[in-house]
Amino acid sequence: MKQTYINGHIFVGDSEDHFVNRMIVEDGRIKWIGNDPNSEGDTIDLHGQTILPGLIDCHTHPKYIADALHGIACTPPNVNSIKEMQEALQQSPAYGKGANVWIEGWGFDETKLAEHRSPNRNDLDAVSTTQPIFIYRSDCHSSIGNSKALELAGIDENTPDPVGGKIEHFTNGRPTGFMREVAASQLLIRAKSAQSYEGDVQNMINSSNHYLANGIVAIGEMMGRMNPYTSLKLYQDAVKGGFAPKASIYYVFDEIDPEKGLQPSGDAKLRVAGIKVFMDGSISGETAFNAEPYPSGKMGVSLTSKEKLTRAVNMARENKLQLAVHAMGDQAIQTVIDVTKDLEPWLEGMPSVRIEHASLMTDEMFDEIAHSKMKYALVTQPIFFFAEDESYRHYLNAEQFKLAYRVKTMLNSKAMLGLSSDAPCTPWAEPDSPFYNIYAAVTRKAANDDVVNANEAITVPQAVLSYTRDGAKIGGFDDNGTLEVGKAADFVILNKDIFSVPHDELQNVRVKETWMAGKKVFEN
The missing domain is CATH 3.20.20.140 (Metal-dependent hydrolases)
Incomplete structure (x- = not known):
């Protein structure tokens, strides 16, 4: 199948100033790109719109995002106090769904809350004592759980701190629900994930369109886990269900069995790529x-x-x-x-x-x-x-x-x-x-x-290259990063020309369409 895209403002991505107006795609790859009036197959008129290579987010946490998308954003501008956080959690679609359904949130920063403190289990218990509640702090290192979440994780005043983490306590010794740093947060996360693997897979599948809406065609999963299941299995099952972005997984060093080690594996769509250390x-x-x-x-x-x-x-x-x-x-x-x-x-x-x-x-x-x-x-x-x-x-x-x-x-x-x-x-x-x-x-x-x-x-072209050409090189996405001949026809069409809009309008640029392998996979 051949397609010729004409009348585009196409950023090739191999340098800061290489633009063309036409490209030919065959069988999902760039066959030709340039300014000649050459055409093959179906013709698609881009009407002068700006085209970028598909964007690469080489450091992100898709499992966390999958959880967050069905959770509540406990962030400004909508949540500015613990009271507003409680009200927001009560609007969660999970609220009132039963004792096995977790209410989830993300993004709080105690310095931005009116009370100038972190929420604790008592604050979350005011939302529910029958449903477990879990909220990531803004750094995703620390988190907070209510009494039900702590119960399901088996955490009480006698639970020792995990290596590299801390379970915060009230003065009377009772855990506050605040889990400081990744090792402590994992105690709650494992309890949550162990309860519903199928739910985690479905959340990942549901998150696919979120990436495509941002023009992101490839991601680096920087929190690969071995427990309670491997991240590779989660991604494999999510891909079977329609998860579209390409992914490289980096496993947390502390979870790798030193006797077994870790082997690179996979292909251009999904692979084990590295080791993550904190x-x-x-x-x-x-x-x-x-x-x-x-x-x-x-x-x-x-x-x-x-x-x-x-x-x-x-x-x-x-x-x-x-x-x-x-x-x-x-x-x-x-x-x-x-x-x-x-x-x-x-x-x-x-x-x-x-x-x-x-x-x-x-x-x-x-x-x-x-x-x-x-x-x-x-x-x-x-x-x-x-x-x-x-x-x-x-x-x-x-x-x-x-x-x-x-x-x-x-x-x-x-x-x-x-x-x-x-x-x-x-x-x-x-x-x-x-x-x-x-x-x-x-x-x-x-x-x-x-x-x-x-x-x-830095300049706009330099920033764009860091999200395309260089992001692909860093993340090992060899098929992506530029729109050169032979590369995957993964590209995005923007609603504005990112290279000419006033800089103060850059934050308002959005993706109009995302294409992968020469097929439109998202349209706003």
Whole structure:
């Protein structure tokens, strides 16, 4: 089957300024692209609309998003207090459905709530004591559960803290329901997932259109799990049911059996791609690990030692897998560089080590990267400072704040830059819209109109390439990223020309149509 697309403003994606007006697609791939009046097969007139290669979100959490889409957004602008959160949860479609149905929410940040504290089990018990309730904090590291959720997870005053996590308690010893960091949150998540595997699969299938509506044709699942079932099985069953985006899975190192290790597997549609390690927490949670203390005196948390990181590096190297390391604080990032900079890269055509977030980086770090043997990717999220400016200004001192999300410096460094969402791990109602991320990277403006380190702004084409060409290289999506001959005919049609609209309108750009393998899979 052949199709010729004419009269388009087509961004090829192999450089910042390569545009053409016509392309020919055959059997789902780009057969020809250029400006000649050549036509084959059916003709589709694009009427001057802007076309981009299909977008790549190389760091996201699709399982969390699948849960969130049928849950409640506990974020501004709609939820600004615990009272409003309670009211919102009572409007959940799950509310009143029975003791086996979880009420879910996501995105709260205690610094944005009127009460200036985290909700606790008592607050959620006011919504329901018969149905379990689970809410992710904005960073998706921590969470909160009501009494029923704690009961189903077997958590009481005698439950020990898991390694790398903390179960918060009231002064009388009773758990508050606040589960600090990933290891603690997993106690609730496993109870929830074990109750309904079929429900998790259906949620994933239902989330497919959400990605296509954002123009996202490929995703990096950065929280691959072995328990209570493998993420690969979840995705395989979801794909059978119609889940459309291509996916690469990165398994959390702590869940991998060291005796069995982890083998790369799969194909261009779905594959096991790497290992994920957590070095620290989040800035908005005061748990990112910094060299200097926060103004409060806290130092953040170090979740992985150099010795443990070295074991993860060895496993990745021996099995030809990527190593993706969550590191937000400057000390956490420095540890990753220290352990890996003198190692020979073990992957061809893509970075062997990905530093995820890379939130606070010094000039010295960039210099070390420039002189290192290792091939790095810096996968960062400007939407964090867009949505969390107040938290960053509150928790960081002035010198630390100057280091926040140095996107231009990343782009000009030896490392490869990828923009991504980390969705739904930020307090914004549209956490994985690529266009808020692009807006923040280009304007350096936060949602409150504060300007964050204006000298680190990049151009629109540079931001788009970080979501297409470079995102594909970082994530190993070899069929995607550009609209060059031989690549998959995965592309999006925008409602506005992202390259010419005023920068303040970038956040209002939306996807009009998404095409995969030359077939329209979404239309707004």
